Amino acid sequence: MGLFSRRSVGPLGPLGAEDRQDPAISGNGRFLASVLEQGGKAMVVLQGQPGGQTVALRHLRGHEPHSSPSLSWNGRYIAALVQQGPERVAILEDRATGKLLRLPLPNGSQPARLSLAPDGQRIAIEVTEGGQSRVQLFDLTGQLEPDLPGGLAVQGGPSAP
């Protein structure tokens, strides 16, 4: 096994074989988010670790395809790119309160990836504009309570089938 011990993230369904992409892990390692390709849809799935139980997300369903999930330290906040009509939009769900934040982007720019700071106080969004990629940082101080090491984990309910 060498220096690095590893484990595979288990399948979500009984069939076993699934495409799983775009991993994100909470700062404390208790939650893993990934994008699951299923039925022609790319959906963010949140799982507790190490058990792998799925955890419900309130706001993402119906806005597929999803991409680029990112988690805060205790998994309280999950940010992702979703589809709203013809637009890709960056959103952030507060799993403790159920609230949602839509992150504004400059006109004419398409979000491609994002990364949320573990404390939830900043976010970096890669946008494409005129064929060029650039990263933009946003300050979320005052928008979100910090999600700090040692904070309470938000367990949430199981995901609907």
Next chain:
Amino acid sequence: MHRIIHRISRSRRISHKLGLAVAIAASAGLLSGCMGAMPTPMAALNRQLAMVGTNRAPSLSGRWLAVITGRGGRDQVLLLDVAGNAHVPVPGLNRGDAQPISVGVDASGERLALVRQLEGRTELVLYRRSLMSLQPIPMEPAGVPHQLAMRADGKELAVQISRDGLWQIDLIALP
């Protein structure tokens, strides 16, 4: 009779339009920023990022931002101290003949993980900034790494790997 049918038909059209409008409004409401004030762009850092060329694949952790920048036809990993608004050197991490694909940084800024293409292979490496050391992380079972995420405490990586014709995710504990 015609008048009655016309009225029913008109009433259905209005009802359909109303339903559609409610659905659109609900959808818009769902994603319309429910938390009040808007997030603030960090103008100084955004200007600095724009100056270094194109940049992509951000990883934000603690006061650190790692991105892959492209300038003069060469991609490399750039580490920024967001709090200090400054570039931080990462000697030994970048190579002129390597193509970085995905990068992650921990909250202390000590550990960076990188997927890169080098000499026709795609490899995963761990960089320790204080030691300026680069350590390959073998793929076992064999597979080709693509995207990665590093836990903020630097203890684990989640890595998207192409294996047996599928994308899988491995969790790799770091010593």
